[in-house]
Amino acid sequence: MSTVLSAETLSAAPLSSATLWSGRHADSRELEHWSAVAQTVAAELAAGALERDNSGEDPLEALELLRTHGLAGLVVPAVYGGAGAHWETAFRVIRILARADASVAQILGYHYLNSSCLAFYGAGRDQSAWFRRIAEQDQLWSDALNPVDPDLELIADGAGYRLTGLKRFATGASATDVIISAAQASGGRHDGRIVIFAVERGREGIRFPGDWDHLGQRASASGSVRFDSVHVGEKDVVGFDEGTAFSTVVTPGVQLLFGNIYLAAAEGALEQARELTLARRNSWFLSGVQTYAEDPLVHRTYGELVARTQAVEALADKLNRRYDEVIGLGEAVTEADRARLEVEVAGLKVVSTEVALDVTSRVFEVTGASSTKRSVGLDLYWRNIRTHSLHDPVDYKKTEVGSYFLNGTVQPISLYT
Structure with missing residues (x-):
């Protein structure tokens, strides 16, 4: 390797x-x-x-x-x-x-x-x-960085700080080893700076309410994490959010991760649906064929869903390689480099969301009523994509792509863009 x-x-x-x-x-x-x-x-x-x-x-x-x-x-x-x-x-x-x-x-x-x-x-x-x-x-490693929650308090205490507050949707925090988070320091040697720090899951004062109860991604440990006067020392400091173009390239990376997961939902649903269709022993009485696997209408549905999924796969593969190229520039990454990557990945987010939702829903048309049994689990792909695709509204991704295409406008940098 x-x-x-x-x-x-x-x-x-x-x-x-x-x-x-x-x-x-x-x-x-x-x-x-x-x-x-x-x-x-x-x-x-x-x-x-x-x-x-x-x-x-x-x-x-x-x-x-x-x-x-x-x-x-x-x-x-x-x-x-x-x-x-x-x-x-x-x-x-x-x-x-x-x-x-x-x-x-x-x-x-x-x-x-x-x-x-x-x-x-x-x-x-x-x-x-x-x-x-x-x-x-x-x-x-997991994180507690949900930007729509109130900011955490990081208040100076002796040579270190005390961290207090709640962060929702802290995926993996209750199940992994280390939690990375950020807060603006109040007092101390880092006063006024946004400090990025990492603490072990079992540190005193960290609690997990166990409040993740959603339609999909149910095993993602995405509940809240509460910090009650948690000690953060200098050895826990990872760095600082200075707003550089390079540091913010992490966000297109997160969005690219989502695009690949959404694509996988479509691919996984198609794989299971294919097995279910091939296992069906009869056919619709008007089809004129012996099995559903021989039905031209079934072929048409699969053809459409597979072709669209393949198109998303090609775009994802291209951008996965592109990500290596951009972050390989390191601190030489420019705002323009970062903007182009952001918009390209936003395009993937749009098509992967829409294709995955369509595929994971429509596979039932070619697998039949028996495939809706809970024990079959074909619905898991749709539940997962439906839940996670609401992470940030895809319509705003469309406006990102459209405004850049028309006017060269770039959205304000955030943990979503």
């Missing part, structure tokens, strides 16, 4: 974006190896996906499966003990896993992006110890 940069290069310089990401693409060997690993994990995840969805409990055993197969350290540089894989590879792994269990795949995708905030927000800092812990301990 290829690595992003050689160990000698990484060891010779302080950590920066350039030591993590070179802008080069994954080679076929790397992609094939990790795709095979992901396929193995996906097969095991699929066996328990419906049970995890029904229980709604934190997917602790499933996350152990990710660790066992080396997926926790996938994008950690090789010199720190990780696999040193590319983002194209990471997004492909997520897509394969999401076909089997979108909840677990979402947690892993967030882990890759949250742990990489060590570089996005900590450029120039020595982050080697953080990365080594991720690789050596197979750590998984």
Whole structure:
């Protein structure tokens, strides 16, 4: 497998974006190896996906499966003990896993992006110890960064700070090892700065109300996290939100993750629907054929759904490679670079949302009434995509793309754009 940069290069310089990401693409060997690993994990995840969805409990055993197969350290540089894989590879792994269990795949995708905030927000800092812990301990990182909740309070207390407040939709926080968050410091050495920090899940004062009870993504551990006077020391500081173009490239990465998960919902639904259709032993009495699998109207429906899904796949593959190119620029990323990437990914968000919703709903037309049984679980794909696609309104993604196309207008940078 290829690595992003050689160990000698990484060891010779302080950590920066350039030591993590070179802008080069994954080679076929790397992609094939990790795709095979992901396929193995996906097969095991699929066996328990419906049970995890029904229980709604934190997917602790499933996350152990990710660790066992080396997926926790996938994008950690090789010199720190990780696999040193590319983002194209990471997004492909997520897509394969999401076909089997979108909840677990979402947690892993967030882990890759949250742990990489060590570089996005900590450029120039020595982050080697953080990365080594991720690789050596197979750590998984989550976040408490929901921007629509009131800000957390980070108030100076001696040499450190005390963190207080509530963050909803903290995906994976109750099930992973480390939670990354941010708050504007009040007092102390970082007064007035937006501090990015990471704390272990079990730290005193961190509580999980267990309030995630939604239609889909039920095993994503996406409930709230409450911080009650949690100590945040200097050793917990990852970096600072300075609003640089490079640091904000993490947000298009999150949106790209969503696009791949939505695509996976369509792919997974089609895979299961195909099995169900082939297993149907009869046909509609007016069709003139022996089985539903021979019915031209069934062929037409599948043809439309498959073709549209393939188009989304082509766009996702292109942008997965593009992400490696942009973040490989490191601190040299310009506002224009960032804007183009944002708008391109917004386009994927639009089509992946609409195609996935359509596919996961219409597959029932070719699988029949028996496929609506709860024990079949075909509805899981629709429930997941319907729930997660409301994360941020897709109509605003359309306006992002349209305003840029017409006027070159770029939306204000946020954790959604």
